């Protein structure tokens with residue numbers, strides 16, 4: 001699924017994609033990542049969190065997740081987030097989302 005333009009993904013936070021469930025794209029240098037957007041602690045969007053060194057920190061209670069594996073790096077979250085394979089093709093970022101993930105606004 002095409003997520004967004006590469007240029008829409010900032011370097012230190014996420015870019016939320018309006019799928020169901022929502023996912024977020026992240027950039028760390030030249031690497032891109034896609035994870036489920038919803039923090040497993042209390043359903044908060046991870047897109048607004050702080051991303052650094054391959055880890056995103058939730059803005060609400062500071063749980064940390066690996067952008068590579070989805071694993072919890074720091075509490076209070078205890079369950080991992082799902083990660084999705086990504087590919088850059090031209091100016092667009094694509095992700096291999098599960099079939100039951102729906103895109104709301106076409107594309």
Ligand code: FES
Pocket residue numbers: 039040041042043044058059060061062063075076077
């Ligand atoms: S909602 Fe993310 S750490 Fe609490």
